[in-house]
Amino acid sequence: MSPVTYSRILLVILALWVVVGSADPAQDRSETREYFKQLFPQLTLQEYADGAYALDPIARSQWLEIEDFPPYEWAVENGKHLFHTPFKGGGRYTDCFPQPINKIRAQYPRVSVEGEVITLELALNQCRQKFQQPMLDYRRGEMAALSAYLAYLSRGEMLEMKTPSSEGEMKSYTAGKQFYYQRRGQLNFSCASCHVQSAGKRLRADMLSPMLGQVTHFPVYSGVWHEMGTLHRRFIGCLEQIRAPVFHAQSEQLRALEYYLSFMSSGIKLNGPAYRK
Known part of the structure; x- marks a missing residue:
């Protein structure tokens, strides 16, 4: 069977998963990786961390030049300052994260015992709430700087997600998967339309x-x-591009999506922050 034919068959399988609403996370991940292995046999699993730059030699060369003097360096330094500066009135971020600092990023996302997806950014704002600090914008600014600092320290750490098994984990995984494959918006695209x-x-x-x-x-x-x-x-931004209803940052829907994508990428090393065109 040729790789092209096999890829087409796997595409049909992927579509059927969504229709029947199956949720076997380990099988989903295995079959999805096999699909991409057939589609891009030249790539190792780790090379997927570079996104489209793993596939486009010219764009990759330009990207590597930018990464020599990355425009996110200031954000990493700002994030370091913010993370280690005590809050007014006492307390600091380090009081909320007992892990070694270079391990923090790799601990997220996770599902709490209450069944809620906790992302890194959500945990950072929960820490601020604990010490009566104003919430940060989840999309940019100080939150992005804090995230950049913790991501930078975790470079090379493996994103290791345990296979969803609890009721809360399965609910979040299924919701994230359905979101990823559901067509929406005026363009009738799903996330998978572009990225699968x-x-x-x-x-x-x-x-x-x-x-x-x-x-x-x-x-x-x-x-x-x-x-x-x-x-x-x-x-x-993706939802806006396909002219679909937008969910706010750290909404239940987008956190479930992050959880699903993180499980699918489990076993790939973290390499943030990064530059993207």
């Missing part, structure tokens, strides 16, 4: 990145935004 079925193809001048590894390099400095942005800011 059309991965590696071009949309105008840009190559569409594969699903695998999409969460490992956030937050990013975007050449479009001209500033740092979090993963949920990117989610919102």
Whole structure:
């Protein structure tokens, strides 16, 4: 069976998963990785962390030049200052994160005993609430800087997500998967329309990145935004591009989406923050 034929068969399988609403996370991940292995046999699993730059040699060369003097360096330094500066009235971020600082990013997202998806950014704002500090914007600014600092310290750490098994984990996983494959908006696109079925193809001048590894390099400095942005800011941007109803950053829906994508990318090393065009 040729790789092209096999890929087409797997695409049908992926579509059937959504229709029947099956939820076997380990099988989902295994079959999805096999699909991408057939689609891009030249890539190792770890190379998916580089997104479209793993597939486009010219864009990769330009990206590596930018990474020599990355525009997110200031955000990492600002995040370091913010993370270690005590809050007014007492307390600091380190009081909320007992893990070694270079292990913090890899602990998220996770599902609490109450069944809620806890992302890194949500945990940072929960820490602020604990010490009566105002909430930060989940999309940019200080939150993106804090996330950039913790991501930078965790570079090379493996994103290791245990297989969903509890009721809360399965509920969040299923919700995230359904969100990813559901068509929506005036363009009738799903996340998978671009990043599974059309991965590696071009949309105008840009190559569409594969699903695998999409969460490992956030937050990013975007050449479009001209500033740092979090993963949920990117989610919102995608919804706007397909003219679909937008969910707010750290909504239950987008946290479930992050949880699903993180499980699918489990086993890939973290490499954030990063530059993206």
